[in-house]
Structures are given as C-alpha cells and as structure tokens.
Amino acid sequence: MPQRTIVEAINNALAEEMESDPLVMLLGLDVGRLGGVFRTTTGLVERFGAERVVDTPLAEASIIGASLGLALAGMVPVAEIQFLGFTAQGFHQIGPQLGKFRQRSRGRYHCQVTIRAPFGGGIRSPEFHSDAVEAQFVQTPGIKIVMPSNPYDAKGLLLEAIRDPDPVLFCEPDRLYRSGRAEVPDGAYTVPFGKAAVVREGEHITLVAWSAAVELCLRAADKLAEEGVSATVVDLRTLVPLDIETLCNQVAKTGRCVIVHEAPLSAGFGAEVSATLMEQIFYDLDAPVARVGAFDVPFPAASLEDYYLPSLDRVVAAVRKTLQS
Amino acid sequence: MTAGPFALSKNKDVQERHSVLQADGTIATGAQPRMEEEFLLEALRWMMKSRLYDTRVISLQRQGQFGVFSPGMGQEASIVGSAMALDPTRDWIVPQYRELMATVHHGLPLEIITAQYLGKIGPARIPDGVRVLPTQVSIAAQLPQATGLAWGLRLRGEDAVVMAYIGEGGSSEGDFHEALNLAGVTKSPIVFFLQNNQWAISTSRRVQSATASFAFRAAGYGFPGVQVDGNDVMAVYDVAVAAVERARKGEGPTLIESVTYRMSFHNTTDNPSRYEDPKEHEEARTRDPIERVQKYLTGLGLWDKKREAALTEELTQENEAALQLAFAAPAPVPADVFANVYDHPPQRVVQQEAELLDGRRD
Structure with missing residues (x-):
C-alpha cells in the first residue's frame, strides 16, 4: 500500500475527487502554479486547468463568500485559507454566513463548501500564522470542524468533507505535514465525522487530543510507558460533531483524563470536553479532569513558541499529577 | 446627448448621470428611452404596488401586527426599473433588504416574503425555481456570495446574470470592495446595483465617503461605473438593460449608482426627525419617482384620476390578499x-x- 505524508494524502484526495467529480474546484491564494504555500495543491492546476484551480485575489472574506455563491450555483468549492489565523479577515463569511445560510433560507439552499486551513505552532512561522482558533467556530453553529492528525485520516476526512452537503472547516496540522509517512490507499474512502479514534489503548489514564496534539500525546504515552504508566490516547478527529460516546467510554475505562490542545487554555475546546465528561461520567472519574493548553496570552514570537505551546514535559507532569490525586 | 438608446461608454471609466424622464414629467432633450408606453404602465403598476404595500405594512407595524420593516418609499423607480431588466427564467436577484418588490417582480410570491416579516418559517421559504436569495441584513455580506454565484453560473454554462443590490452605506464595507475586485478579475456576469438613497440610518452620504460619485469605485476594479437618476424608472431601466446585456455577452460586471432618496426611514424603529433636515426631505418629494410617470402618462392621455383610483383599488386588493395568506400561514x-x-x-x-x-x- 502507498505510503504518504499528510501533504501527499491531501493532494491525492483532491486530485482523485476532482477526477471523479467535475464540479469540484479549488480556490485560494497561491493554490495554482505555486501549489499552495505548503505545496498541498502541487500539480493540480497543470492537471485540471486554471478554471478549476483558481489563484484568487488576496482577500479572505471574498474567497469564502464566493465559495458560498459557487456552491449555490452547483459547484463544489474547496477553498484554501493560507493559515487558520487568517480566517479572522473572513470570519463573518464563515460562522454568520456559511453556518446560517441553510437555516436562513428555510432549507432552500445548502452550502457544500469545504474550507481548508493549515494551523498550529512548531514550524517557526511569522506572526498570526500559528493561531489555533478552532474553538471560535464551535460557537458558530452550522459549521462542521474537522481536525485530522495523520495521513490516513487526512484523506478520508477530506473526502467526507468535500461530499458533505454541510459546510466544513478542515484544519490541517502544518507541523505534521511532512513529519512521517503512513499507509494511505489509492482510491476513494471516507472517514466518517463524529467517530473518534482510539489510537492507543492503556489502563491508567486517557489522553484526549485532536490534530497535532495527538502526536504529542503519543510521545507522552511512550515516555509514560517507561515509568510503567499505560495511557489510552483518543483522537477526537472532529470537534463538531463530537463523538461523546467514545470520549466518555474511553475516559470511564481508566477513570482519569488529561486533555491536550494547542489553543489557549481558557474556553478552548478542552473546556467543552471536560464539561461533557463531568455531565456524563462524573461518578466514573477517579481524579479531576486536567487540561494542558497554550497559555492565555497571544501567540508569541516564533523564538518563544516552545515555551508557549503544550510540551512533552507539561503533558507528562499533568498525567503524573492526575495519577496522584 | 448621443443619438440612439443609452449605451455604456467604451471610452470612460465612469459615465455622467443618465436621465430620461425628468421630475416635471417631461422627457429630457434628445433622450431615446427603451421603455415604451405599455411597459411604462407596467412599471408604474409595480411602483404603485410597492408604495401601497409599504404604506399598509407600516400601518400594521404601528399596530403591532408586523415585524421590523425597511420600506422602499421614494426608491420605487430604482427597485422596479432594475428588476425589469432581468429575465426571471434565468437571471438571479441577490437582495440586501430594501428591494422587496424587485424580488416579487422576479417571481417570489408577495405572501412568502411577507410571511418572513411575520416570523413564519416554512411558509417563508423561497420556492424552488425562483432565482432569489434570502434578504441579507449583514450589510454587504451578500456581495462576495453574489460574485461567487455569478462566477459559478458561468462555470456551469448557464446563460444567467446576477443582479446584486447594495446601498451607498454598504459600499464602505470591506466585502463590497472584495466582491467587486473578485468580480472584475473573474469577469463574472454580475451587475452591482447600488442605491444611493443618501442615508445609512442617520449617517449622511456626505459622511459615508469623500468620493464625488459611488460609481467611481468601479474604476478601481477594472469595469464600468455609471450614475443614473434613480427616481427615473425609464433611465434606470436603460442603464440596467445595458449592464445586463454586457454581463450576458461575457464582458463582465458593471456598477450602477442609482441616485435616489429614502423618503421614509431606515426601518420602522428609526426616527429621521432627529437628524434629517426637513427642507432636504421636502426637496426630495418634488422628485417623486411615481408622480413623474403619472404626469408623463397624463400628458399622453394614458392616465387620469379615474385610472389611478381604479388601479389603486386593484393593487390594494392584491396586496391585501397576499397579507391575508401570510397571516393565515402556519405559525412556527x-x-x-x-x-x-x-x-x-x-x-x-x-x-x-x-x-x-x-x-x-x-
């Protein structure tokens, strides 16, 4: 079976879907000749032409707003916003517009739009490039929020996103884009939304994460194993919809939980996960649910990002503390 | 004045204000309107329908029986003249929220849009086949969507033009500029119909922009901008037809600044007496878009008080029937x-x- 990085898996998914569905088109900054700033769309303009792989003006609100309109015309747009933090300049076209359009039109129109956006720290990006703002969109209902952590899921979740009649924000972990290869089959397959993955099974504690933080949790689990601690790692894969059942079952099994995310701690999606656990399985918990996030300050200069982001040490420390209580 | 009907200039980025039917009900010297008398009578019918509807629902709102509403009073020539340039079987309307009768002209039943203002849900759904998007209260957010719609319709091979509405206030929004820029780049088949009614709630046109004409903005995006007397239905129709034809031929977008005046208020919560100079309002009254058509048709022997009374009665009945249907539609x-x-x-x-x-x- 072919081995692919996340970049290659996304490129492969886009190419295959454009091949099979002539209505699928890509638009965004530099997605054409350059192949995107991370090269996820390499070779696609040569293969499918400039009408279907469109370099747009530098204007996020119109990239997203036009995608909505393209969808109303029957196209299946996949928009790329160069970095998730840049959605700020098009925020109103995502939450308030895409998220509400179907309801506002009383179901007459739906918006089959996928917005792809790389995000996260760890690659020494300039300012505003690394912001993990996924939780902001949880507060704008109507949008599905997808956070793949590995090459196989990246392809399967992206195909599910493109085919979903509902709008999807697809956040790509840029730190992991080329960090390793994994088996990614040729041909179409989908990974359903709202199905968390149990990527490692253990007995003593359950680590819950999404996107690049899953990789951090796996490293933490390796380190903890050296100390005789066996950890389950749950990859939520999608924040909306949230797989409450798998989350609760996997935490109830170990009775202890640490949630890890790259977004600032306060009102990050970890708060939602923690509250859900309290509501659903309070009596199965042996210790308070802990969270490890970025600090509640703006993302600092790249030279400081290692201090700001959740680190291996902070995750391991949170696990040790949770195990002691 | 050039010979022949109105045409978009090939030589100028921005054209001077087009005028046909002047405020006193006479035709401007040399003007050759596309609208013939029969069609003008139809336009008058729609404009009167709009005015009567506004008057009625304002009264209902004052009695607590209607939702917050933004009337089109004073702007009927803009609203109707622009919509009449479209073909409802293939073209699309992307409204803001002050173009109700344009959407009705385009095939959206009056009882359905009325039901929306009454808070109805299912009964307010735009029927399949009616090429109208929902009203948009988030100012200018509809414009990038309209550009995408026009672009997509062309990609789908459809022979369609999109008419997108905005006000002069909305043209200060970032979405306005992003949408026009993208439309210019993609050469999408779209007409941006900007109603300059001089007011964004209490904010005067003078505060809104230092530009001498909102039509100038088109030059920055590489397509024509044209000003028209927005109280002159014959001129609005001329300009709109030229812009629609241009879009349909694949020549790209046009920005129309339709210069008009908001003769009522922003919406039923507003009180213009707090900020509007009464003299300015009175002066605007002398340029009423409906009265000038009636004067002109009277001169041709096609209009008189008797006909006005009969048509008023007929339109009142029509509007009342739609209102009754909307009130009777199931509650949410x-x-x-x-x-x-x-x-x-x-x-x-x-x-x-x-x-x-x-x-x-x-």
Missing part, C-alpha cells in the same frame, strides 16, 4: 428552531432538539 413550531440547520446534524444537536420537544408534543 418549536421544532423549527432546529429545522434546516444541518443536512446531517451532530448527535448533540439531535439530543437538544429532543430535549426541547420533550413534553411539548400534543
């Missing part, structure tokens, strides 16, 4: 809170719906 039910948000709703949303409805079913 709690499940409508969840209706049509998602095609595949998340499990938690399904549970929340069950929670809301639990015990509420009769």
Whole structure:
C-alpha cells in the first residue's frame, strides 16, 4: 500500500475527487502554479486547468463568500485559507454566513463548501500564522470542524468533507505535514465525522487530543510507558460533531483524563470536553479532569513558541499529577 | 446627448448621470428611452404596488401586527426599473433588504416574503425555481456570495446574470470592495446595483465617503461605473438593460449608482426627525419617482384620476390578499428552531432538539 505524508494524502484526495467529480474546484491564494504555500495543491492546476484551480485575489472574506455563491450555483468549492489565523479577515463569511445560510433560507439552499486551513505552532512561522482558533467556530453553529492528525485520516476526512452537503472547516496540522509517512490507499474512502479514534489503548489514564496534539500525546504515552504508566490516547478527529460516546467510554475505562490542545487554555475546546465528561461520567472519574493548553496570552514570537505551546514535559507532569490525586 | 438608446461608454471609466424622464414629467432633450408606453404602465403598476404595500405594512407595524420593516418609499423607480431588466427564467436577484418588490417582480410570491416579516418559517421559504436569495441584513455580506454565484453560473454554462443590490452605506464595507475586485478579475456576469438613497440610518452620504460619485469605485476594479437618476424608472431601466446585456455577452460586471432618496426611514424603529433636515426631505418629494410617470402618462392621455383610483383599488386588493395568506400561514413550531440547520446534524444537536420537544408534543 502507498505510503504518504499528510501533504501527499491531501493532494491525492483532491486530485482523485476532482477526477471523479467535475464540479469540484479549488480556490485560494497561491493554490495554482505555486501549489499552495505548503505545496498541498502541487500539480493540480497543470492537471485540471486554471478554471478549476483558481489563484484568487488576496482577500479572505471574498474567497469564502464566493465559495458560498459557487456552491449555490452547483459547484463544489474547496477553498484554501493560507493559515487558520487568517480566517479572522473572513470570519463573518464563515460562522454568520456559511453556518446560517441553510437555516436562513428555510432549507432552500445548502452550502457544500469545504474550507481548508493549515494551523498550529512548531514550524517557526511569522506572526498570526500559528493561531489555533478552532474553538471560535464551535460557537458558530452550522459549521462542521474537522481536525485530522495523520495521513490516513487526512484523506478520508477530506473526502467526507468535500461530499458533505454541510459546510466544513478542515484544519490541517502544518507541523505534521511532512513529519512521517503512513499507509494511505489509492482510491476513494471516507472517514466518517463524529467517530473518534482510539489510537492507543492503556489502563491508567486517557489522553484526549485532536490534530497535532495527538502526536504529542503519543510521545507522552511512550515516555509514560517507561515509568510503567499505560495511557489510552483518543483522537477526537472532529470537534463538531463530537463523538461523546467514545470520549466518555474511553475516559470511564481508566477513570482519569488529561486533555491536550494547542489553543489557549481558557474556553478552548478542552473546556467543552471536560464539561461533557463531568455531565456524563462524573461518578466514573477517579481524579479531576486536567487540561494542558497554550497559555492565555497571544501567540508569541516564533523564538518563544516552545515555551508557549503544550510540551512533552507539561503533558507528562499533568498525567503524573492526575495519577496522584 | 448621443443619438440612439443609452449605451455604456467604451471610452470612460465612469459615465455622467443618465436621465430620461425628468421630475416635471417631461422627457429630457434628445433622450431615446427603451421603455415604451405599455411597459411604462407596467412599471408604474409595480411602483404603485410597492408604495401601497409599504404604506399598509407600516400601518400594521404601528399596530403591532408586523415585524421590523425597511420600506422602499421614494426608491420605487430604482427597485422596479432594475428588476425589469432581468429575465426571471434565468437571471438571479441577490437582495440586501430594501428591494422587496424587485424580488416579487422576479417571481417570489408577495405572501412568502411577507410571511418572513411575520416570523413564519416554512411558509417563508423561497420556492424552488425562483432565482432569489434570502434578504441579507449583514450589510454587504451578500456581495462576495453574489460574485461567487455569478462566477459559478458561468462555470456551469448557464446563460444567467446576477443582479446584486447594495446601498451607498454598504459600499464602505470591506466585502463590497472584495466582491467587486473578485468580480472584475473573474469577469463574472454580475451587475452591482447600488442605491444611493443618501442615508445609512442617520449617517449622511456626505459622511459615508469623500468620493464625488459611488460609481467611481468601479474604476478601481477594472469595469464600468455609471450614475443614473434613480427616481427615473425609464433611465434606470436603460442603464440596467445595458449592464445586463454586457454581463450576458461575457464582458463582465458593471456598477450602477442609482441616485435616489429614502423618503421614509431606515426601518420602522428609526426616527429621521432627529437628524434629517426637513427642507432636504421636502426637496426630495418634488422628485417623486411615481408622480413623474403619472404626469408623463397624463400628458399622453394614458392616465387620469379615474385610472389611478381604479388601479389603486386593484393593487390594494392584491396586496391585501397576499397579507391575508401570510397571516393565515402556519405559525412556527418549536421544532423549527432546529429545522434546516444541518443536512446531517451532530448527535448533540439531535439530543437538544429532543430535549426541547420533550413534553411539548400534543
């Protein structure tokens, strides 16, 4: 079976879907000749032409707003916003517009739009490039929020996103884009939304994460194993919809939980996960649910990002503390 | 004045204000309007229908029987003249919220848009086949969407033009500029119809922009901008037809600044006496878009008080019938809170719906 990085898996998914569905088109900054700033769309303009792989003006609100309109015309747009933090300049076209359009039109129109956006720290990006703002969109209902952590899921979740009649924000972990290869089959397959993955099974504690933080949790689990601690790692894969059942079952099994995310701690999606656990399985918990996030300050200069982001040490420390209580 | 009907200039970025039917009901010297008398009578009918509807629903709103409403009073020539340039069987209207009668002219039943103002849900759904998007209260957000729609229709091989509405206030929004820029680059088949009614709630046109004409803005995006007397239905129609034809031929967008005046108020919560100079209002009254058509047709022997009374009666009945249908349409039910948000709703949303409805079913 072919081995692919996340970049290659996304490129492969886009190419295959454009091949099979002539209505699928890509638009965004530099997605054409350059192949995107991370090269996820390499070779696609040569293969499918400039009408279907469109370099747009530098204007996020119109990239997203036009995608909505393209969808109303029957196209299946996949928009790329160069970095998730840049959605700020098009925020109103995502939450308030895409998220509400179907309801506002009383179901007459739906918006089959996928917005792809790389995000996260760890690659020494300039300012505003690394912001993990996924939780902001949880507060704008109507949008599905997808956070793949590995090459196989990246392809399967992206195909599910493109085919979903509902709008999807697809956040790509840029730190992991080329960090390793994994088996990614040729041909179409989908990974359903709202199905968390149990990527490692253990007995003593359950680590819950999404996107690049899953990789951090796996490293933490390796380190903890050296100390005789066996950890389950749950990859939520999608924040909306949230797989409450798998989350609760996997935490109830170990009775202890640490949630890890790259977004600032306060009102990050970890708060939602923690509250859900309290509501659903309070009596199965042996210790308070802990969270490890970025600090509640703006993302600092790249030279400081290692201090700001959740680190291996902070995750391991949170696990040790949770195990002691 | 050039010979022949109005044409968009090939040589100028911005054209001077086009005028045909002057405020006193006479035709401007040398003007050759496209609208013939029969068609002008139809335009008058739609403009009167709009004025009568506004008058009636303002009265209903004052009695607590109608939602917040933004009338089109004073702007009927802009609203009707622009819509009459479109073919409802293939073209699309992307409204802001002050173009109600344009959408009705385009095939949206009056009782359906009325039901929306009454808070109805299912009965306010735009019927399949009616090429109209929902009204948009988030100012200018509709414009990038309209550009995308026009672009997409061309990609689909459809012979369609999109007419997107905006006000002069909305042209200060970033979305306006992003949408026009993208439309210029993609050469999308779209007409941006900017109604300059001089007011954005209480904010005067003078405060809104230092530009001498909002039509100038088109030059920055590489397509023509043209000003028209927005109280002159014959001129609005001329300009709109030229812009629609240009779009249909694949020549790209046009920005039309239709210079008019908001003769009522922003919406039923507004009170213009706090900020509007009464003299300015009185002066605008002398340029009424409906009266000038009636004067002109009177001169041709096609209009008189008797006909006006008869048509007023007929249109009042029509409007009343639509209002009755809208009032009689089913009221919303709690499940409508969840209706049509998602095609595949998340499990938690399904549970929340069950929670809301639990015990509420009769």
